[in-house]
Amino acid sequence: MKIRTKNDLEKMREKGLKNLYPKETKVSVGMATCGLSTGADKVYEAIQDEVEKGKLPIQLAQTGCIGFCQREPVVDILEPGKPRVFYQEVTPDRAKELIHRWLKNEVVGDWLLCKMEKEDWIAEDRVQDYPIRQIPKGIDGTPSYHQVPFYNKQLKIALRNCGFINPDHIEEYVARGGYISLYKALFEMKPEEIIEEVKRSGLRGRGGAGFLTGNKWETCRRAKGDQKFILCNADEGDPGAYMDRSILEGDPHSVVEGMIIGAYAIGAHEGFIYVRNEYPLAIQKLLIALQQAEEAGLLGDDILGSGFSLKINLFRGGGAFVCGESTALMASIEGKVGEPRAKHIHTTESGLWDKPSNLNNVETWNNVPIILSRGAGWYSKIGTDQSKGTKVFSIVGKVKNTGLIEVPMGITLREIVYDIGGGVPDGKKFKAVQTGGPSGGCIPESLINLPVDFDRLTEVGSMMGSGGMIVMDESTCMVDVAKYFMDFLKGESCGKCTSCREGTKRMHEILTEIAEGRGTMDHIELLKELGWVTAEASLCQLGGTAPNPVLSTIRYFQEEYEEHILHKRCPAKVCRALLQYRILSNVCTKCGRCAKVCPVKAITGKKKTKKETGEPFSIDAKKCIKCGMCFETCKFEAVEVQ
Secondary structure, three states: OOOOOHHHHHHHHHHHHHHHOOOOEEEEEEOOHHHHHOOHHHHHHHHHHHHHHHOOOEEEEEEOOOOOHHHOOOEEEEOOOOOEEEEOOOOHHHHHHHHHHHHOOEOOHHHEEEEEOEEEEHHHOEEEEOOOOOOOEOOOOOOEHHHOHHHHOOOOOOOOOOOOOOOOOHHHHHHOOOOHHHHHHHHHOOHHHHHHHHHHHOOEOOOOOOOEHHHHHHHHHHOOOOOOEEEEEEOOOOOOOOHHHHHHHHOHHHHHHHHHHHHHHHOOOEEEEEEEOOOHHHHHHHHHHHHHHHHOOOOEOOHHHOOOOEEEEEEEEOOOHHHHOHHHHHHHHOOOOOOOOOOOOOOOOOOHHHOOEEEEEHHHHHHHHHHHHHOHHHHHOOEOOOOEOEEEEEEEEOOOOOEEEEEEOOOEHHHHHHHHOOOOOOOOOEEEEEEOHHHOOEEEHHHOOOEOOHHHHHHOOOOOOOOEEEEEEOOOOHHHHHHHHHHHHHHHOOOOOHHHHHHHHHHHHHHHHHHOOOOOHHHHHHHHHHHHHHHHHOOOHHHHHOOHHHHHHHHHHHHHHHHHHHOOOOOOOOOHHHOOEEEOOOOOOOOOHHHHHOOOOOEEEEOOOOOOOOEEEEEOOOOOOOOOHHHHHOOOOOEEEO
């Protein structure tokens, strides 16, 4: 269906509403990467088999992730006259049971996550109420969506459609307000007015640097040139980060719409989405979205009959972390080695093929349609003075509730870690949280009340980055953490700058020496000096921020470095070279399990039998390779690690 008028959009919207809220029971399965990795495809197939076999009055749908990745696979059931009900950790057998119980007006309480009696439509400033006529048996006492601690303090703008629409159905995106902002931009606003609206919203780039989006657009629009490019950075390479991937898998049209609006505003007629090839599902969803948008007349020649044309190409990156940097990304698209260049002239004036180019990341583009739909005034009221709106984070590591969250700027680290994340599991103590990916810093427990925004994170030696957030507990060694990230960064350095190439390598070597008991106190000062030189002398922000993990851990955990150096001891008992294993003879049960698993036969003793009392086992320190197998195997806590 070609869309040319607002009435055409309304017709598509009506079709989408019938898909979103059918007259029969609708069962949706979260089929993003997190769901598929836990067996969501098998759950979907099991439900499909039951529906076909029993000819059940059920509409089956696929959707994206609603954020609680730890509880996947997630299935939700929506029936007219009943609240939407979410189930967690669903297996194929459980899926069959909950379907049949539901048709009997019963709910399987053991797997309930929450119920939803109204659904916020951020794009259109309205709420979809579910008029409750009949409550299924077993739903009493089930918490509402916003009563679940994981969701309670979230505000979903970027993730507004993830988990609610089928990303393969453009009409469902339109039903929730999609492409209305594009129509408004093309027919009701001038390019300068669009840019001014984005400027007034205070939207900053969500890719890491946090530049003001509207200012960047304005510079690119004013740049001279017969051709301009619009680009999307979907090269998400931070360990533990998957925000962009989830948006592309669950709501690709929001990114496409944002890019079309941006292209019209700056005067570009060709664009590129640079996505890493390790995201096959995201690529698949993007290709479908681009094709659907073009078939609907929302992309390509003469969009919506406005006379404006735009072609968007999908470019698959090879997975180099440095290609997340703007000039390296553009060099990669040009077919060159992905190396940064000096920005004496900004890419908004001379970027891709030396043409004015505007690059924003997935989450930034995703926010643009909402800003035009709801207005800059609405958006700018969310967040802090200098950091407006919300931010999507992936919260992982030593925390009870892992997943994807979206929170207003200015929320504290404590609220994220404890209220949303549920705190540290197994009764252990919170130690630090690392933000901003491998180039971010480690923020200690003493700063747990820090408000999260671009400027405050930078002040304490970390950064916003793309949104990765790794929680650490007392069993985490900060020297080992710094060593891990420096190993990653030295491997991802393009090698163009001596300061970055050699600085990251040498910092990793020094950290290895400290972790293996060969460190000296001079090493701490040398790390600080190397960090300063690497940051100041490197061309791009990979080198400019690479020292953050080292400098922040020294800044807040220097005593831990000193323990490694002066006492040859790792307080967290992580650095293998500094560990000593011994068996407590008064606790040893003489079962012999430790000796059986020791790969170098360093454990001796005599096993207790019915006829013999046996002898306690012991470890020969000279033979021990400190693999830890004895510690992991002993069920009686007889093996001590020092």
